[in-house]
Amino acid sequence: MVVLAAIGGFLLYRGFEIFKDFGFSFITGSKWDIGNAEDTSTAILGIGAMLFGSVITAIIAVVISVPFAVATALLIEFYVPKWFKTILISVLDLVAALPSVVFGIWGYAVLLPLVENWSKTIEHYLGWIPIFNVPSGIFGRSPFLAGLLLGLMIVPIITSVAREVYSQAPRDLIDAASALGGTRWGALRAVVLPFGRSGLVGGTMLGLGRALGETVAVYLTLNLVFQVNFKILASAGGNVASLIATKFGEATEYELKALMAAGLVLFLVTLLVNFGATIIVNKSRKIV
Amino acid sequence: MSVVIETMPPVPTQPWRNSKAQGMRNFLAIVLALICGGVINRVTGLSGFLGLFVGTAFLFPVFVAFANINRGANVVVDRIASAVIAVAFIAVTIPWLSIFITVFRKGSEAFHSSYLTDDMRITPSGDDLQYGGIAHAIVGTMLMVLVATVISVPFGIIAAIYIVEVKGRFASLIRFLVQAMSGVPSIVAGLFVYSTVVTFFGGFSAWAGAIALSILMLPTVARTSEEVLKLVSVDLRTSSSALGATQARTVFTIVIPTVASGLITAAVLGVARVVGETAPLILTSSYFVATSRNLNEPIASLPIYIFSSLGLGDQNATARAWGGAMVLLGLVFFLFLLTRLFSSRIKRK
Numbered sequence: 001m002v003v004l005a006a007i008g009g010f011l012l013y014r015g016f017e018i019f020k021d022f023g024f025s026f027i028t029g030s031k032w033d034i035g036n037a038e039d040t041s042t043a044i045l046g047i048g049a050m051l052f053g054s055v056i057t058a059i060i061a062v063v064i065s066v067p068f069a070v071a072t073a074l075l076i077e078f079y080v081p082k083w084f085k086t087i088l089i090s091v092l093d094l095v096a097a098l099p100s101v102v103f104g105i106w107g108y109a110v111l112l113p114l115v116e117n118w119s120k121t122i123e124h125y126l127g128w129i130p131i132f133n134v135p136s137g138i139f140g141r142s143p144f145l146a147g148l149l150l151g152l153m154i155v156p157i158i159t160s161v162a163r164e165v166y167s168q169a170p171r172d173l174i175d176a177a178s179a180l181g182g183t184r185w186g187a188l189r190a191v192v193l194p195f196g197r198s199g200l201v202g203g204t205m206l207g208l209g210r211a212l213g214e215t216v217a218v219y220l221t222l223n224l225v226f227q228v229n230f231k232i233l234a235s236a237g238g239n240v241a242s243l244i245a246t247k248f249g250e251a252t253e254y255e256l257k258a259l260m261a262a263g264l265v266l267f268l269v270t271l272l273v274n275f276g277a278t279i280i281v282n283k284s285r286k287i288v
Numbered sequence: 289m290s291v292v293i294e295t296m297p298p299v300p301t302q303p304w305r306n307s308k309a310q311g312m313r314n315f316l317a318i319v320l321a322l323i324c325g326g327v328i329n330r331v332t333g334l335s336g337f338l339g340l341f342v343g344t345a346f347l348f349p350v351f352v353a354f355a356n357i358n359r360g361a362n363v364v365v366d367r368i369a370s371a372v373i374a375v376a377f378i379a380v381t382i383p384w385l386s387i388f389i390t391v392f393r394k395g396s397e398a399f400h401s402s403y404l405t406d407d408m409r410i411t412p413s414g415d416d417l418q419y420g421g422i423a424h425a426i427v428g429t430m431l432m433v434l435v436a437t438v439i440s441v442p443f444g445i446i447a448a449i450y451i452v453e454v455k456g457r458f459a460s461l462i463r464f465l466v467q468a469m470s471g472v473p474s475i476v477a478g479l480f481v482y483s484t485v486v487t488f489f490g491g492f493s494a495w496a497g498a499i500a501l502s503i504l505m506l507p508t509v510a511r512t513s514e515e516v517l518k519l520v521s522v523d524l525r526t527s528s529s530a531l532g533a534t535q536a537r538t539v540f541t542i543v544i545p546t547v548a549s550g551l552i553t554a555a556v557l558g559v560a561r562v563v564g565e566t567a568p569l570i571l572t573s574s575y576f577v578a579t580s581r582n583l584n585e586p587i588a589s590l591p592i593y594i595f596s597s598l599g600l601g602d603q604n605a606t607a608r609a610w611g612g613a614m615v616l617l618g619l620v621f622f623l624f625l626l627t628r629l630f631s632s633r634i635k636r637k
Contacts, residue, residue, distance in 0.1 A: 067376065068376050068379065068380045071373045071377055072380050074373055075373050075374065075377045079370070079374075090624070091384075093624070094620070094621070095384050097560045097620055097624070099564020099565070099566070099591060099617075099620065100566065100567075101564060101566045101591045101594050101595055101616070102387065102391060102564065102613050102616060102617055105598060105609060105613050106386070106387045106391065108598070109390065110386060110387075110390055114338070152383050182362075183362050183363060184370070185365060185366040185369035186362060186365075186366065188369075209471040212473070213471075213472075213473020213474070213475065214473070215475045215566070215567035216566040216595060220598070241473055241475045245475060245567055245570055245571075248571060259479070260483055263476050263480075266473055266475075266476055267472065267473070267476045270471055270476075271468060271471070271472070274467070274468050274470075274471030275468055277471070278464060278468060
């Protein structure tokens with residue numbers, strides 16, 4: 001239990017110098033230049049672009065995965081026979097435990113060419129919307145691809161939380177809705193979905209936390225470029241976690257400290273998201 | 289003269305059931321959607337299997353709506369909702385299936401008779417696929433996971449016992465912390481261990497990797513153990529107390545033996561959670577090409593093997609990465625079967 005505090009403490013201790021040197025611009029700046037390796041004062045380090053990349057890929061992931069997760073949870077809980085339900089729950093657990101490196105290698109080999117084609121089509125027809133515009137004409141390892149892959153990774157997480165909450169929806173109200181002549185969808189919409197809303201929000205935030213901190217899958221599917229990239233189809237971006245993994249190998253001592261500071265920021269952000277998620281999920285459990 | 293009034297018992301009807309004709313119409317809707325999807329697939333740019341699926345997926349709810357149009361607005365909406373839910377579910381399973389199929393198809397290319405027993409000590413990654421193997425990575429992963437298990441399982445179970453059995457003052461706080469800890473990004477755990485263990489003890493080592501893994505494993509073990517301990521009936525505990533046993537004695541001689549297989553499940557789930565962790569190992573155990581049992585040195589592991597082989601860009605190296613992914617997937621699959629086995633044993637009790 002001391003571990004949590006220790007993690008924060010040590011990262012703060014290591015990264016302190018960076019915060020002292022750069023202050024708030026470490027978070028807002030989007031340049032990463034160690035300058036002269038001998039003289040640390042020439043370095044300009046900022047994780048703004050990476051932080052933005054983390055957030056935008058995670059948002060894409062959540063936007064894509066939530067509708068599918070809700071549909072899957074409803075299907076498992078209310079539509080399929082019991083024997084199939086137990087199988088599906090096992091499969092869900094299994095997919096949730098798939099290593100991210102396996103997702104990453106699949107995303108790189110299978111999803112990348114597909115998404116490249118889709119991106120071209122989207123740009124062709126919807127290019128007039130700023131975020132879909134790709135002036136460079138280089139698609140490929142874009143935030144959209146990374147977000148899509150993260151979305152696939154967090155579907156099982158959100159689904160299992162949503163399913164658990166839906167299964168606690170008051171049975172008598174559902175039966176009452178049916179007895180009044182409502183259809184199955186009518187009962188789901190009137191009883192189950194409102195009941196499970198806060199649980200769904202909590203589950204989504206858990207998924208968001210996972211998507212924010214994901215390293216390897218993003219490393220493999222997102223081109224690390226230090227710029228704030230709104231154009232989600234263009235091949236440029238990065239996130240804090242993949243920044244750490246990329247720069248770690250050849251980092252100078254000073255840069256290493258900056259990576260520690262970046263890790264601390266990531267740690268605090270995910271901790272915040274997870275605290276929120278835990279509180280919301282626990283609350284929605286207590287209603288029952 | 290008496291009038292015989294014939295009263296027939298009401299015939300039970302099940303209005304919510306599909307009539308046979310309705311079943312036919314629904315079936316027809318699927319077939320029609322498939323056919324139209326196929327036509328679109330041939331004629332327009334929506335090509336390939338995915339194009340077929342997308343075309344069909346959008347048409348299916350529409351056809352289902354038409355198939356039920358004589359049954360009123362509510363039923364139509366209900367049917368559309370069911371169709372959309374079914375289509376969304378299938379859309380979710382396609383990538384899952386694709387992952388399994390791709391990994392096994394591409395992974396089997398790298399497989400050869402001594403793949404599991406050779407290491408990469410004398411084989412460059414770009415060498416022909418019949419040379420080299422992943423023995424070093426398997427041994428490394430096993431060693432680190434073993435050490436991580438030894439570290440985290442006792443702590444996890446103690447935390448669970450504190451929450452469920454002792455119910456001390458900090459129980460809810462610890463529970464909250466454990467839940468929050470499960471959301472710590474794996475790379476942050478890696479950075480932490482790097483900044484402590486690696487820098488203090490001079491260099492990458494299997495120990496550091498194992499410690500990073502144990503940090504990630506702890507919350508899974510603690511939460512699963514907690515769920516399992518809650519299953520023990522209150523009767524069992526109170527009767528133990530009634531016989532004069534202390535709480536510690538109750539826990540160690542009654543509660544834990546009762547749920548032993550559940551606690552093993554918790555440990556296995558924890559292992560399944562960390563066996564494929566890549567990011568923290570980049571920062572802690574690094575990589576090594578030969579089979580090593582020395583915990584003070586850098587050591588190979590399956591995820592890093594996949595990761596570093598992939599980074600080389602060489603065709604044979606990439607094939608090796610897929611081979612590693614297949615073994616890793618097989619390992620996770622095996623661990624899951626184990627947990628199912630144990631948890632079904634709990635239920636029988």
